[in-house]
Amino acid sequence: MTTQPSKISNDALQLYQEVLLKHHKTPTGFEVEINNTHSADGVNAACGDEIVVYAQVEAGTITALGFSGDSCAICRASASIMCSYLTNVEVDQVEAIIEHTISIINSTHTDELICAEVLQPLLAVGKFPVRRQCAILPWRTFVKAVLES
Amino acid sequence: MSIVSPWKQDFPVFNADAYPNLCYLDSAATCLTPKRVADAMYNYQCYSHANSHKGLYYLSANVTEKVEYARTRIAEFLGASSLNEIVFTSGTTESLNLVAYSYIETKITSKSNIIISAAEHHANLLPWQRLCQQYGASLRVAPLNDHGIIDFSQLVTLIDSDTLLIAISQSANVIGKFNPIKQICQYARQNNIITVIDGAQAVSHGNINVDDLECDFYAFSGHKLYGPTGCGVLYCRMGLIEQMRPYQVGGGIIDNVSYQSSHYLTGPLKFESGSHNVVSIIGLLAALDYLNDISWQAINAYLERLSGYMQKRLAELNFIHPIVRSGDSAPYLYSFQMNKVHCHDVASMLDIEGIAVRAGHHCAQPLHKTLGINASVRVSLGLYNDHTDIDRLITGLTNTYQLLKIE
Structure with a gap:
């Protein structure tokens, strides 16, 4: 017996939006080779996400960013978004950007939020509390790599 | 279908x-949770609750009787020869830690080795790992075959005259298949090796007979058996309890205390310090009744x-x-x-x-x-x-x- 896919629910499509899936399937920064000056490991022990985030910082600016590891679609997409968003950002500005991004991921009142277009796919994650940690992991790992090193 | x-x-x-x-x-x-279990717990808590084993009044004596009746029924369920082989704990994790610190710690030396399987839940790994680290003993890991079952012939090669304990699951929580526990326990007993069986998953299949398995200890949790969380069981083969010390001490486990020394009770009560989690024990008993009726x-x-x-x-x-x-x-x-x-x-x-x-x-x-x-x-x-x-x-x-x- 072969099971054909049935209609995928709207709730599933709300979380796994087209743009987010695009980041998951063709991620920016995944396993890219750069001359990294900083790196750190991040683990989400509850579900098994494992990620390595690495960055090249030159004269106070993040000039390149990449990640590797075995992680879920939400984590991969979030890491891909992070790689797009933080490249060419000054390190001094990063902490505030990351705190803002994490607050977006944690928010359930997404209608009231104003955020950069590149972050829009992360807005849906807040409505799925058990997935927030997946989306946050790359950003926290970046903090560990660059700001806490 | x-x-x-x-x-x-x-x-x-x-x-x-x-x-x-x-x-x-x-x-x-x-x-x-079946309604019958939830109802039994609700009714106990509303209409019968008191502290067991301590009060000298009817309500408390009645609760003590319920707890000891549950102990008898669990002994029957496990095929144990006596209710005095049954200790109530908070769950499998506590049961395994109890064996580690009440018994194995009194015997382990830097020469000892402990054997587990590659498939063990952290609950049946960490207590032994910690003991081995504390005492400089070695922890050996028995491999699995392609089907995820403990390979008896490989396990035997890990055993030597310093093997103190074999601690393995009857059915591992990720694989679910049954290991050759009887064969392993019989071999261990012939070689004076203590055996601890993690029965957390296997218990939901029933038909357990610890006498037939020839294990020394068998642990399980009530909530894997349609009972509540917070109630587990440790079976200790007759004669072992008297060699064990309580690793957690407090009220209800002594017959004589002075400021300088204490004399502990005999039997399973010496491991049940503090107040019993009676409502969970009642729930576990109701779950057993429910399953037996089916x-x-x-x-x-x-x-x-x-x-x-x-x-x-x-x-x-x-x-x-x-x-x-x-x-x-x-x-x-x-x-x-x-x-x-x-x-x-x-x-x-x-x-x-x-x-x-x-x-x-x-x-x-x-x-x-x-x-x-x-x-x-x-x-x-x-x-x-x-x-x-x-x-x-x-x-x-x-x-x-x-x-x-x-x-």
Whole structure:
């Protein structure tokens, strides 16, 4: 017996939006080779996400960013978004950007939020509390790599 | 194929005002609660509650009697020869720690070695790992065969004259198949090696006989048996309890205390300091009654049939792979990975469809590393499941793969 896919629910499509899936399937920064000056490991022990985030910082600016590891679609997409968003950002500005991004991921009142277009796919994650940690992991790992090193 | 649970209606969580569409496939983590168990706990707490083993009044004496009656019934369930071999704990984890620190710690030396299997839950790994670290002893790991079962011949090669303990699960929580426990325990006894059996998963199959298994200790949790959390059991073979010391001390376990010394009770009560978790013990007893009334023969016949259907349908999906080779047996759980789709996404997609499964390392990280993976998805069966749950699972997995696969 072969099971054909049935209609995928709207709730599933709300979380796994087209743009987010695009980041998951063709991620920016995944396993890219750069001359990294900083790196750190991040683990989400509850579900098994494992990620390595690495960055090249030159004269106070993040000039390149990449990640590797075995992680879920939400984590991969979030890491891909992070790689797009933080490249060419000054390190001094990063902490505030990351705190803002994490607050977006944690928010359930997404209608009231104003955020950069590149972050829009992360807005849906807040409505799925058990997935927030997946989306946050790359950003926290970046903090560990660059700001806490 | 129509396989319909005659017992689903016994579980109020499926009522119209709760979760009528719930497809619960995580009974290996915890079983849902039959109304009969919840009612027994409610009635006890409302109408009979008192402190057991301490009060000199009717209400307390009545509760003491209930606890000791439960001890007798659990001894019967396990095939133990006496109620004095049964210790109440908070669960399997406490039971295993109790053995570690009440008994094994009194015998371990830097020369000792302890054998576990590669498939153990952290609860049956960490107490032994810590003891070995503390005393400079060695922890040896018995490998599994291709089907995920402990390889007896390989295990025997790890044994030497310094082997103090073999601590293994009767059925591991990620694999679900039964290990050759009787063969291992008999061999161990012939060689004066202590055996501890983690029965957390196997207990839901019933038909346990610790005398026949020839194990020294057997641990399980009530909530894997349709009872509540917070109540577990440790079977200690007759004669061992008197060699053990309480590792947690306090009220209710002594017959004489001075400021400078104490003399502990004999028997299982010396491990049950503080107040008993009576309401959970009542719940466990009600669960045993519930299962006995159904009959273990009927339970296992039903779950084996349903498991066979589950294994067959899952085997049809060419994009998922079991973490160990399937065999002739039909364990009540199945752990797998989906091609290029992370386990957390699988669980999340299923959850959105009302299907509850477990994803992650299931408190068995070393096993996953041994198998060369980080995580897996586990589906496990209970009395309330039927063929529609399996059909929903198959559709959910198909949709998940369709949406998330990376070409």
